Each structure stands twice: as structure tokens, then as C-alpha cells.
Amino acid sequence: MGVIKKLLISSKGFFIVWCMVAAFGTYFCMYAFRKPFNAGTYEGLSLWGINYKVVLIIAQVFGYMISKFIGIKVISELKAASRTQLIIGLILFAEIALLLFGWVPHPYNFVFLFMNGLPLGMIWGIVFSYLEGRRFTEILAIGLSVSLIVSSGMLKTIYFDVHEWLPAVTEFWMPFVMGLLFLPLFLLFVWMLSVIPAPSQDDMLARAPRLPMTNTDKRNVFRQYGWGLVAFIILYTFLATLRDFRDNFTVEIWNEVDPGWDKNVFTQTEAITSIIVLAVIGSLSAIKNNFKGFWVVNGIIGAGFLITALATFLFQKHMITPFWWMLLLGTGLFLAYMPMQIALFERLIAHFRIKANAGFFVYMCDSIGYLGSVVLMLYKEFFMKEMNWSLVLMKFTYLQAAISLVLLAAACVFFYKSAVRAKNDTAPVITEMQSA
Numbered sequence: 001m002g003v004i005k006k007l008l009i010s011s012k013g014f015f016i017v018w019c020m021v022a023a024f025g026t027y028f029c030m031y032a033f034r035k036p037f038n039a040g041t042y043e044g045l046s047l048w049g050i051n052y053k054v055v056l057i058i059a060q061v062f063g064y065m066i067s068k069f070i071g072i073k074v075i076s077e078l079k080a081a082s083r084t085q086l087i088i089g090l091i092l093f094a095e096i097a098l099l100l101f102g103w104v105p106h107p108y109n110f111v112f113l114f115m116n117g118l119p120l121g122m123i124w125g126i127v128f129s130y131l132e133g134r135r136f137t138e139i140l141a142i143g144l145s146v147s148l149i150v151s152s153g154m155l156k157t158i159y160f161d162v163h164e165w166l167p168a169v170t171e172f173w174m175p176f177v178m179g180l181l182f183l184p185l186f187l188l189f190v191w192m193l194s195v196i197p198a199p200s201q202d203d204m205l206a207r208a209p210r211l212p213m214t215n216t217d218k219r220n221v222f223r224q225y226g227w228g229l230v231a232f233i234i235l236y237t238f239l240a241t242l243r244d245f246r247d248n249f250t251v252e253i254w255n256e257v258d259p260g261w262d263k264n265v266f267t268q269t270e271a272i273t274s275i276i277v278l279a280v281i282g283s284l285s286a287i288k289n290n291f292k293g294f295w296v297v298n299g300i301i302g303a304g305f306l307i308t309a310l311a312t313f314l315f316q317k318h319m320i321t322p323f324w325w326m327l328l329l330g331t332g333l334f335l336a337y338m339p340m341q342i343a344l345f346e347r348l349i350a351h352f353r354i355k356a357n358a359g360f361f362v363y364m365c366d367s368i369g370y371l372g373s374v375v376l377m378l379y380k381e382f383f384m385k386e387m388n389w390s391l392v393l394m395k396f397t398y399l400q401a402a403i404s405l406v407l408l409a410a411a412c413v414f415f416y417k418s419a420v421r422a423k424n425d426t427a428p429v430i431t432e433m434q435s436a
Contacts, residue, residue: 008197016139019196023127024143025189026087030123031151032182033094033116033175034060035247036159040171047107057248058377059110060117065370067121068363075125076213076360084194087126090119091186095179102173109172116175121366124341125359132346132358133199138284141342145281148341149274149334152247153266217355225352228414233365235407236340238400240369241376242308243333245393248377250326252389257322269327277334284343290351291419295412297339297347302408304339307332309401312394329397336404340365348415352422 007014045052078086097116101109124144131140159178163169169177222229246253254261280300287293311328314320320328345361348354380392 005195005197008195015196016136018192019131019140020143022143022189022192022196023131023141024147025185026127026193027123027144027147028151028154029182029186029189030091030120031147031155032186033091033098033179034064034120035152035155036175036178040174042171045106047110052106052110054377055107055110056113058374060113061244061248061370061373061377063114063117064121065117065367065374067118068367068370071122071125071363072360072367074122075129075363076218076357078126078129078359079212080129080198083126083129084190087123087190087193088187090122091183093119095176095183098176098179102170102176106172121370124366125363127193128341128362129357129359130193130196133204135202136285137346138343139282142278142282145278145338145342146274148338149277149330150267150270153250153270156251156266157264213356213360218360221354221356221360225354225415225418228411228418229361229364231407231411231414232340232344232361233368235404235411236365237369237372238404239333239336239340240366241372242393242396242400243337244370244373245376245396246329246333248373249389249393253393254322254326256388256390257325261322265323265326269323269330272327273330273334276331277338280335281338281342284339290347293343294347294351294415297343298408298412300339301336301344302405304332304334304336305401305404305408307335308397312397316394329393351419 004018008018009015040053042051042053042056047055094116097112097118101112101116103109104112127144128141131137131144134140155178159174162177162181163174166177250266254265284293284296287296308329309332311320311325311332315322315325341362345358348361349356349358376392376396380387380389
């Protein structure tokens with residue numbers, strides 16, 4: 001243990017690799033407790049006239065959404081000493097919920113997927129709290145980014161493999177089995193996170209200290225930057241809704257667009273997407289000026305929206321195959337989604353020296369974003385019941401691209417004006433200090 005801590009302090013390379021592996025492993029394993037049930041189809045089952053898989057997804061997403069609202073307070077006020085116990089407790093709670101999901105018969109077990117989602121929404125904020133506020137946070141967060149992109153697809157493939165090995169295990173018990181398989185690995189990666197040293201003085205000078213926030217701090221942030229943040233939150237809502245819809249119903253979408261699809265397609269598309277997206281995110285650490293970094297991040301987000309719309313258009317015109325559509329759609333979504341989570345608010349805090357942490361901003365966005373996901377699923381079920389999942393995905397892709405680009409432009413204008421005002425406010429102070 002002592003040797004590892006010394007290496008983490010003295011070796012930059014060892015520190016970076018350790019953080020990347022710890023973050024990737026922890027969040028990948030979290031997805032083993034959240035996503036595998038999506039690989040099931042639950043054919044022939046319904047509740048209140050609604051497809052039972054839709055009921056299950058809504059139940060879990062609703063719990064996940066509430067978790068994000070809770071996380072606005074819990075994550076923004078989280079102290080370092082409490083992190084390890086909290087993250088382990090949350091995962092154990094989620095696994096017990098999966099046990100009850102398998103044990104209680106349909107149609108009464110959907111409530112336990114709500115209970116499963118309730119703690120899991122806070123995991124991201126805890127993991128990122130170990131990484132934020134450092135000179136090369138974007139590089140450290142590559143592991144977290146990889147897990148966000150590849151975990152759902154890879155775990156679906158693993159789900160099908162495990163189901164082949166254990167054919168007697170039903171769709172209702174498979175989520176618990178998957179969680180049980182990944183629990184020892186999860187505990188290992190959490191330990192790796194727990195020994196990461198706190199940000200250094202150089203980190204705090206470069207990126208601003210990250211402190212637990214008070215209610216006054218939160219009100220001050222919205223008093224100063226409210227309009228720009230609201231634009232980002234609405235934009236993120238559309239983005240998170242589309243990303244979640246694509247992920248939750250990817251099996252149904254593939255059945256419609258390519259009935260002969262191979263189960264390994266999930267891993268293939270997400271692996272290629274991760275390489276592209278992570279190369280882009282990792283390069284952001286080379287930009288030392290936080291304001292320049294902020295603008296580059298916004299440019300990447302805008303490019304992501306354009307890619308989603310263009311890929312969908314080309315697919316509808318039969319100019320690209322289903323594989324390329326899903327690959328490009330995923331790449332565009334994550335090019336917009338990942339920089340918002342990893343880099344946008346990191347740079348915003350660092351440039352304006354805001355007394356805040358990235359978890360506060362991300363959880364504000366996530367809480368509303370998952371509400372959008374629930375609304376879209378219900379709207380599809382009640383007003384577009386006969387429409388294919390793939391067609392819903394296409395229509396919503398165009399809608400979110402158009403609205404989000406307008407909102408992104410509005411947010412950029414707001415923060416540019418805020419930066420000009422801040423510069424003008426500090427100029428007299430600098431002049432007086434120089435004359436003295």
C-alpha cells in the first residue's frame with residue numbers, strides 16, 4: 001500500500017494509468033448492475049396495456065432520475081472522507097433490489113427496478129469527484145468516458161454469453177446474476193479509487209479548488225450564470241433523452257433495421273466510437289488556457305449534433321448501412337455527451353473560478369435529462385404505439401439536433417458576454433495594483 005501511494009505521488013505516468021483504470025473499472029462494473037436487463041425482450045408480457053419492457057425501463061429510469069435530483073445535493077456537498085462507504089453502500093442496495101426483481105413474480109417486480117435505479121444515479125458523481133480539479137482531468141477521465149461508451153454494448157454481449165452458459169436462468173434472474181459476477185471486481189476498483197491522492201497545489205492553481213458547496217454557493221451560481229446554464233440544461237435534456245432511448249431499445253432497433261444482426265455488433269460499434277471520442281477528449285488536456293478549452297468543447301458538442309443528423313439523413317436515403325448509421329449516430333451522440341460531462345463544466349469552473357464542483361452542474365443536467373427520457377418513452381407508447389422504434393429514433397434525432405444547436409449558440413453568446421464583463425470588472429483593479 002505504501003509503495004502504491006508513493007508511486008501515485010511521484011510518478012505522473014503511474015498516476016494517470018491508475019486513475020484511468022480505477023475510473024473505468026468502477027463505472028463499467030456499475031453498469032453490470034444497471035443495464036443487463038435491457039438485453040431481455042420480455043415478449044408477451046404487459047402491464048396496464050403497456051409493453052412490460054417499457055414499464056421496466058421507465059421504472060428504473062424514474063428511480064435513476066430521482067437519484068440525480070438527490071445527487072444535486074448529495075454530490076455537490078460530498079466530503080472526501082465519505083466517498084468509499086457511500087459508493088459501496090449504493091451498489092449493495094442496487095444488487096439487493098435485483099435479487100428481489102428476480103424473486104417477486106411479474107407484474108409486481110417492476111417496483112424493484114425502480115429501487116435498483118434509485119442509488120445508481122449517484123455513482124458517476126462519486127467517481128468523477130476523485131478526478132476533477134486536476135491539470136489533466138480530461139486525460140484522467142478517459143477511463144470513465146470509455147466505460148460510459150462501451151459498457152452497455154459489451155455487457156449486452158456478455159449477457160447473451162452468460163445466458164447461453166446458464167440457459168435455465170430466466171430473464172428476471174439474469175440481472176442479479178450479472179451483478180453478482182461483477183461485485184468482486186467492483187470492490188477492487190473502488191479500492192483503487194480510494195487511494196488516489198487529493199489534488200495538489202499546482203492542480204488547484206490551474207483548475208480552481210473543488211469544495212463541497214453550500215446552499216448559498218448554489219444560489220450564487222445561478223444568480224450569475226443562470227441563463228447560460230438553463231440553455232445547457234435544456235440542450236443536455238434532449239441529448240440524454242436520445243442517448244438513453246438508443247441504448248435502452250437498441251435490440252429492438254437492430255431487429256427492425258437489420259434482422260440478421262450479430263450479437264457482437266454492440267461491442268464493435270461502441271468500441272470504434274470510444275476510440276474516436278476518447279482521442280478527441282484526451283486532446284483537450286493539451287489546451288492549457290481554460291477559456292480556449294471551453295470554446296473548443298462547445299465546438300465539439302456542436303459537431304456531434306451535426307453528425308447525428310447527417311448520419312440519420314444518409315441512412316434514410318439508403319446511402320449507408322445500418323451498421324454505419326448506428327456507429328455514426330453513437331459517435332455523434334457521445335461527441336456531444338461526453339465533453340459536456342467531462343470537460344465543459346470543468347473548464348467553466350476553472351475559467352470563472354466558480355466556487356463549485358462539476359458534479360453539481362452535471363447532476364442538474366442529468367436530473368432533467370432523465371425526466372425527458374421517461375417522457376419520450378411514454379409519448380411513444382401512448383401516441384406513437386404503432387410506429388417502429390427506429391423511426392422514433394430518426395424523428396427525435398432531427399428534432400434534438402435542430403433545437404440543441406440553437407441552444408448551444410445561445411449559451412455561447414451568454415458566456416462570451418459574461419467573460420467580457422468579468423474582464424472589464426477586473427481591469428481597474430489590475431491597473432491600480434500596477435500603478436501602486
